Amino acid sequence: MGKMHLNVGTIGHVDHGKTTLTSAITKVMAALHGGRARSLEQIDSAPEERMRGITINLAHVEYESMTRHYAHIDCPGHADYVKNMITGASQMDGAIVLVDGSQGAQEQTREHVLLARQVGVKHVVVFVNKTDIADPELLELVVLEVQDLLAAHGYEGSPIIKGSALQAIQAVDEGQHDDARTAAIRELVHAMDTHFPDPQRDFAAPFLLPIEDVFTIEGRGTVVTGRVDRGILPVGATVEIIGLTDEGKPRVVVVTGIQSFHKDRPEARAGENVGLLLRGVKRDEVVRGQVVSIPGSIRPHIEGEAELYILTAKEGGRHTPFGTGYMPQFFFGTTDVTGMIDVPGDIAQPGDHTRVSFRLQHAIAVEPGMRFSLREGKKTVGAGVVLTVR
Numbered sequence: 001m002g003k004m005h006l007n008v009g010t011i012g013h014v015d016h017g018k019t020t021l022t023s024a025i026t027k028v029m030a031a032l033h034g035g036r037a038r039s040l041e042q043i044d045s046a047p048e049e050r051m052r053g054i055t056i057n058l059a060h061v062e063y064e065s066m067t068r069h070y071a072h073i074d075c076p077g078h079a080d081y082v083k084n085m086i087t088g089a090s091q092m093d094g095a096i097v098l099v100d101g102s103q104g105a106q107e108q109t110r111e112h113v114l115l116a117r118q119v120g121v122k123h124v125v126v127f128v129n130k131t132d133i134a135d136p137e138l139l140e141l142v143v144l145e146v147q148d149l150l151a152a153h154g155y156e157g158s159p160i161i162k163g164s165a166l167q168a169i170q171a172v173d174e175g176q177h178d179d180a181r182t183a184a185i186r187e188l189v190h191a192m193d194t195h196f197p198d199p200q201r202d203f204a205a206p207f208l209l210p211i212e213d214v215f216t217i218e219g220r221g222t223v224v225t226g227r228v229d230r231g232i233l234p235v236g237a238t239v240e241i242i243g244l245t246d247e248g249k250p251r252v253v254v255v256t257g258i259q260s261f262h263k264d265r266p267e268a269r270a271g272e273n274v275g276l277l278l279r280g281v282k283r284d285e286v287v288r289g290q291v292v293s294i295p296g297s298i299r300p301h302i303e304g305e306a307e308l309y310i311l312t313a314k315e316g317g318r319h320t321p322f323g324t325g326y327m328p329q330f331f332f333g334t335t336d337v338t339g340m341i342d343v344p345g346d347i348a349q350p351g352d353h354t355r356v357s358f359r360l361q362h363a364i365a366v367e368p369g370m371r372f373s374l375r376e377g378k379k380t381v382g383a384g385v386v387l388t389v390r
């Protein structure tokens, strides 16, 4: 069996050493387990990417531990981290929080840890960097302060490793990849190997399928297709069709057939692209953007709160700010619906990220953690992640 693959990334305040640490990890792991060592310059010259119309500067590097393959994201600037986390450009299975041991946690450290929690990063490990220049007593205070920060966001008990990324790089560059200067990097990767669990397709959760398409199979009936988000559904199961048109009660139907790649299947499983044959449903009674779920497992919602990033004019977004009452289109996966935004306090400017309330014109199956984009006509003006629903 191949090594398990995980997506990870560095987060933390500017100039605390995120890129230096990223380079150090690739160098030490390349020396130990093969793969490519990356210099700081290579990481910092990463090309920009576009996600939901937003420009994000992020470097993807790869390395292997004894047991795993990691894809690691490092961003050059604070705004890129914010955009990356809100758009979910890299869905991190775990994050490395980097803190400069000579300075302690700073504003962006706190902001990134909060964002990580909000967007559903379940696990973090901490690297307290620059031990070569940090006062040892101050270092202990920094560790205590970091523990408080972790606990405040539900990350208590996360491993904290102290070291110097810069010295680790120097060691490898001198051909000494296994001396004391790289011990902290090896310890950090070991903490990732053990503290970040293997990602799992969620087979145990209640079945959920966002409908992407609807069509008719002659002589059999109406089929809805899409990728199973989670859970397992056997043929013959009773499901609900939720969202958009169900102002009253969701429609309850029986799935009489399941197909994948044109073959009949006994069940539909998380991660699979499937077609579900729905008993007694006419083609015009279901639409793209609804979801198929286990009765009672998910409710349609109209209102909630979200963390929003507002695109700048340069990114193709608005030139002007907006305030409460703004009504763009919300695109949730396969669903689009008009909604109203309530900006707490004052106005939201292009380039800002802010927590807002929203109210949709139709109830849809939204849940905390779901991503969406905001559009006006054909223009993407924002990206968000749902924090709460009511």
Ligand code: GDP
Pocket (backbone or CB within 6 Å): 012, 013, 014, 015, 016, 017, 018, 019, 020, 021, 129, 130, 131, 132, 133, 163, 164, 165, 166, 167
């Ligand atoms: P980033 O903005 O968080 O990606 O930070 P960088 O990796 O670009 O590092 C910022 C500065 O901190 C650079 O001048 C690095 O050389 C320096 N730096 C990084 N790690 C260490 C370290 O372990 N010790 C010392 N003394 N300096 C470091």
Ligand code: MG
Pocket (backbone or CB within 6 Å): 018, 019, 020, 075, 076, 077
């Ligand atoms: Mg950097």
